[in-house]
Amino acid sequence: MPDSVARLEARLSELAGAPVELERPNDPGHGDYATNVAMQLAPVQRRSPRDLGEELAAKAMELDEVDRAEVAGPGFVNLWLAPGWFGEALGEIVDAGTGYGGGPAERPEKVQVEMVSANPTGPITVASARNGAIGDSVARLLAFAGHEVEREYYYNDAGAQMERFRASVEAVRRGEEPPEEGYHGDYVRELAAREGDPVPAMLARIEASLERFRIHFDSWAKQSELETRLDEFLPRLDTYEQEGAVWARSSSYGDDEDRVLIRSPDQGGAPTYRAADVVYLVDKLERGFDRALYVLGADHHGTRKWYAAIARMLGYDPGRVEVLLYQLVHLTRGGEQAKMSKRRGDVVFLDEFMDEVGVDAARWFLVNRGPDQTIEIDVDLAAERSEKNPVYYVQYAHARIAGIRRNAGEAEASAELGGHRPEAEERDLVKRLADFPRIAAEAAERRGPQAIPTYAIRVADDFHRFYHHHRVLESEAQAFRLSLCVATQGVLARCLDLVGVEAPERM
């Protein structure tokens, strides 16, 4: 469904005889929208970009939507749009309702996002929470874009780490200290005070933390169960034996190196974590997912090509496998770097982080920056419930609109202009809202959820500016401005939802 910007692009493309992409100039002196098509066309048509620009500008002026068009700089065609375009654009946004900016996807996919997947040897840390925040936002973006998405948590319930964990709890139960190589946190003592296997209890606690963090998993996959099916798949793999161990010849399928699947007898002869990966990948693809997305911390970058390599080795399209890597998290407090160790007093667990800064700020700050970026979160700033904190800046815009709408009562909202000519702040806000479908689609495609908070701040910014310059209620343009409020509130609510933050009616 082409929106008002896309329609204008299509008309201009006809006039130019080439695809026109409109962009929003930073400088208001450069019009509402601009295109560089004249510069792109100049070399192939062997004409000067300014001549081509002049020609397009003259034709563009004939369009109803265009008030004025002029050539600037090296050959940009800058466009000032007519009031009617803003009314139409706003009307479409309002009519689209809560679905504005979303799917349907051109090619809908069934996608599995596997995320967090931390071993249940302790509570979820802030580092794992970043995994979840990014993974869940990407999942939300994909679903919004029209894909079918499921979230899965994969955990190791059988390996050496788990044995150490259980042994640590057992030791405390016997009144001893956990072994040197074991786990020593307070949570070990808490688990020791309860009956039975500590793993399910730990897992329940992890699930509760993540639910509180607003991440809901559709399914949980266990390494121990997958491992039992290893014998089915081993013969299908390209393997060889070396020094008693079974290796996958993954380097021939795009991986950086070959990987041990079964340890040599003198090493215990047990399957490795990589062996379970094989079964798990097949399991994912055979469950009918078109795409398996792995969200992995940067410490796993060494295995980023492994998953596609085994897909290729087993005859699956490696393009169905995708790894999303994200960098580490550092926490600071008043500029001082906090230790990410598990020592007492430092915020390292997600629950503590949420206690201190709130769920909304926790979600926001963990998804705020690109996955490629190592992030530093100032706990004090994140915890501050004030104008300094961008989360509340955006939420405040939403709540402020809710307030206006409460005061408006039954008053009519309508994108019809009547005789109203939208002023600069109104036009900026409409254009900002008109950006949303592209922002959302690009964020989904690029797996870059950080674009959403960035955009939401701009929306809030444009709204607050509009609010300060123009009355909504009891103004000549009340119906139009109320409609603008409705559209803005909808986009803000959607943005906040995409990053797992609440959109409050009151603050």
Place this chain on the structure above:
RNA sequence: GGCCCCGUAGCUCAGCGGAAGAGCGGCGGACUUCGAAUCCGCGUGCGGAGGUUCGACUCCUCCCGGGGCCA
């Protein structure tokens, strides 16, 4: 040694082929008016050198610096 990520305003970072941005910090203004958790004003900064391009913060190569993983 191999590989990955990052060097953009004092600080934390967006932008990733088209006319340089936000927040924090700092300074100065705006509340009998729909919510001041708001708004307005003050900033020459893309680590360096080549290359590709009409055009490079954006793509390629090398170098320097920071972080990380593996060995």
